Amino acid sequence: MTLTSNAAAADTPHPASFVLKGGLFPLTLLEITRYDRTEFERDLENKVAEAPAFFQQAPVVLSFDTFHEEAGAVPLPELQALCREYGLIPVALRSADEALQAQARAEGLPLMAAGRGKTAPNPPSAQAPEEEPQVAAEEETHPHSPSRLVTTPVRSGQQVYAPGGDLIVLSSVSAGAEILADGNIHIYGAMRGRALAGVLGDTTARIFCQSLEAELISIAGSFKLDEDLRGEHWKQPVQVHLDGESLIISPLA
Amino acid sequence: MARIIVVTSGKGGVGKTTTSAAISTGLALRGHKTAVIDFDIGLRNLDIVMNCERRVVYDFVNVINGEANLRQALIKDKRTENLYILPASQTRDKDALTKEGVERILNELAEDGFEYIICDSPAGIEHGAFMALYFADTAIVVANPEVSSVRDSDRILGILQSKSRRAEQGERVEEYLLLTRYHPERVEKGEMLGVSDVEEILATKLLGVIPESQSVLKASNQGTPVIHDTESSAGQAYADAVDRLLGEDVPHRFVTVQQKGVFQRLFRRSA
Numbered sequence: 001m002t003l004t005s006n007a008a009a010a011d012t013p014h015p016a017s018f019v020l021k022g023g024l025f026p027l028t029l030l031e032i033t034r035y036d037r038t039e040f041e042r043d044l045e046n047k048v049a050e051a052p053a054f055f056q057q058a059p060v061v062l063s064f065d066t067f068h069e070e071a072g073a074v075p076l077p078e079l080q081a082l083c084r085e086y087g088l089i090p091v092a093l094r095s096a097d098e099a100l101q102a103q104a105r106a107e108g109l110p111l112m113a114a115g116r117g118k119t120a121p122n123p124p125s126a127q128a129p130e131e132e133p134q135v136a137a138e139e140e141t142h143p144h145s146p147s148r149l150v151t152t153p154v155r156s157g158q159q160v161y162a163p164g165g166d167l168i169v170l171s172s173v174s175a176g177a178e179i180l181a182d183g184n185i186h187i188y189g190a191m192r193g194r195a196l197a198g199v200l201g202d203t204t205a206r207i208f209c210q211s212l213e214a215e216l217i218s219i220a221g222s223f224k225l226d227e228d229l230r231g232e233h234w235k236q237p238v239q240v241h242l243d244g245e246s247l248i249i250s251p252l253a
Numbered sequence: 254m255a256r257i258i259v260v261t262s263g264k265g266g267v268g269k270t271t272t273s274a275a276i277s278t279g280l281a282l283r284g285h286k287t288a289v290i291d292f293d294i295g296l297r298n299l300d301i302v303m304n305c306e307r308r309v310v311y312d313f314v315n316v317i318n319g320e321a322n323l324r325q326a327l328i329k330d331k332r333t334e335n336l337y338i339l340p341a342s343q344t345r346d347k348d349a350l351t352k353e354g355v356e357r358i359l360n361e362l363a364e365d366g367f368e369y370i371i372c373d374s375p376a377g378i379e380h381g382a383f384m385a386l387y388f389a390d391t392a393i394v395v396a397n398p399e400v401s402s403v404r405d406s407d408r409i410l411g412i413l414q415s416k417s418r419r420a421e422q423g424e425r426v427e428e429y430l431l432l433t434r435y436h437p438e439r440v441e442k443g444e445m446l447g448v449s450d451v452e453e454i455l456a457t458k459l460l461g462v463i464p465e466s467q468s469v470l471k472a473s474n475q476g477t478p479v480i481h482d483t484e485s486s487a488g489q490a491y492a493d494a495v496d497r498l499l500g501e502d503v504p505h506r507f508v509t510v511q512q513k514g515v516f517q518r519l520f521r522r523s524a
Binding site: 152153154155156157158171172174175176177189190192 | 404405407408410411412414415425453454456
């Protein structure tokens, strides 16, 4: 979700070989409640069979926050190996257990601070979690259908984020509102706020809208502001894509 | 079941209190038992517009704190049957309002047979405004035909549909737009946003357009809600808005300059 200004790099005489940037990535937590090698392998195999594509090279955080037994006794290298065998790549560990943390350090596995996680979707409960547009990033997304659909106007001051997929807005996006997606953004109304597609760096992401009146549009960090947008396509139905470093705005036929 | 209606705007000075007074009076005139609550703790105005400032003994905060009961604090309007005012406290802080306290009072009013409860919101989007809108079934968002007011209204609509009790329960608050201080001649000259511009930006049902009129200022200084002034364009426009709020299909008036006769002369005088 970082914005880079292309002009800044050109001004410096000796550009650095790298840039430090903040990034926000959705990660899957593998929350382990008990560990028995045979049982774990069988469960993992079944899970992977349900959605093979989802488990291809999928980074996961091993979490022992809800572990029922002595977490320190779990053989971490064996667990990591099992995960890799089924396509999961453990990238970090989350546990308060010191013995387990020591194992992680020996394995070169980063430690993550224990935080507020979400419990896996339980059998459908009577009270479904409420939709709260203001904290959109918290929302559960389904691995098979990661796009997010918004049917009401997105008002000034609201932020809607579609992690891992496309965002579809059936109404208008007001000035002062911000919509973000890891994938494409489709707006079937007027686009008057800020739209950021491909926020994790997907340069193939596009933005489609019925009326371009935006304050800012951005794809994978390259952006254009209102003053650059007030050209021939202003208030027209357009699509926006990235060609190299520049945003191309073209009319929707 | 009482219908709880919040009159809100985000921006100050657009006519929330004038609207609260007019709409609540209009509902009461049509025979509905109505209460209007001033949520602007510390800056109470509603009692002045309703001409009952000298009859305030106990206020909203006294009732929340249990220092008085609702019957002691409710002021019966002298002109209009079925209309009661719950004034704000002038000496307290807005933090005196609690969600539990407000809910208890709204429930008591409903049990008392009130059909409509109008919550006159303070400006801004802070605690007082949030308390006024949290329990609303319906919101009347008051806006002037200018960009900053429309932007603030958009913001408040977003808060209504995400932070109110209805939103928390997965329902929507019924929303209406009321445009006030409208001046068709200035719209025609391009000095003001037109009704269609505002409707397009806010994508919300239009409850009414209240024309700029001197009768509004006169009414609030005299403590007579402008809806009583049936001669004035503003009074008639508010009466139409009340009819629409009750589900009637009334065509919008005072929107274009074509109006001739007495209303036109009123416009000129106030210009």
